Amino acid sequence: xxxxxxxxxxxxxxxxxxxxxxxxxxxxxxxxxxxxxxxxxxxxxxxxxxxxxxxxxxxxxxxxxxxxxxxxxxxxxxxxxxxxxxxxxxxxxxxxxxxxxxxxxxxxxxxxxxxxxxxxxxxxxxxxxxxxxxxxxxxxxxxxxxxxxxxxxxxxxxxxxxxxxxxxxxxxxxxxxxxxxxxxxxx
Numbered sequence: 679x680x681x682x683x684x685x686x687x688x689x690x691x692x693x694x695x696x697x698x699x700x701x702x703x704x705x706x707x708x709x710x711x712x713x714x715x716x717x718x719x720x721x722x723x724x725x726x727x728x729x730x731x732x733x734x735x736x737x738x739x740x741x742x743x744x745x746x747x748x749x750x751x752x753x754x755x756x757x758x759x760x761x762x763x764x765x766x767x768x769x770x771x772x773x774x775x776x777x778x779x780x781x782x783x784x785x786x787x788x789x790x791x792x793x794x795x796x797x798x799x800x801x802x803x804x805x806x807x808x809x810x811x812x813x814x815x816x817x818x819x820x821x822x823x824x825x826x827x828x829x830x831x832x833x834x835x836x837x838x839x840x841x842x843x844x845x846x847x848x849x850x851x852x853x854x855x856x857x858x859x860x861x862x863x864x865x
Contacts, residue, residue, distance in 0.1 A: 702737040711860025718851035731756035746789035805841040
């Protein structure tokens with residue numbers, strides 16, 4: 679009878695451990711991190727834009743990546759461009775419409791581990807008040823010189839017209855490459 683009780687106690691302890699929430703570490707992007715995009719314009723010329731004001735948070739535990747979550751809020755008016763003369767056009771009504779839509783946001787809905795620090799991160803991207811599901815390919819690795827940092831490289835491609843941005847205006851391409859590069863800092 680003692681063995682049955684011990685087995686039952688072990689099973690109950692295992693079930694209790696499984697029902698406890700995973701306590702993921704909180705992270706925020708460092709000031710040296712960049713959220714940017716690039717888009718082809720007038721043939722082979724490329725326009726690059728970088729968000730300079732952001733609010734970010736990620737909850738991540740490498741031993742339980744499926745429980746991870748991330749959120750980014752980017753200030754539209756903080757955008758700087760590789761071609762400054764295009765700032766008014768990109769922040770105007772045809773593209774970001776920054777006067778009406780102050781932020782661009784991304785909120786993850788799923789982290790899928792792919793192995794070797796690679797993840798497929800599905801989530802909702804909101805631009806101009808339009809929300810669409812996107813998938814970022816992400817590489818997330820511990821920083822070799824600082825255990826409080828995770829190095830990150832992440833990217834996706836969207837069609838700007840899916841978010842209500844005018845098509846082919848002034849030779850600006852349809853495909854937009856979005857990148858996040860830098861580091862997450864443990865809070």
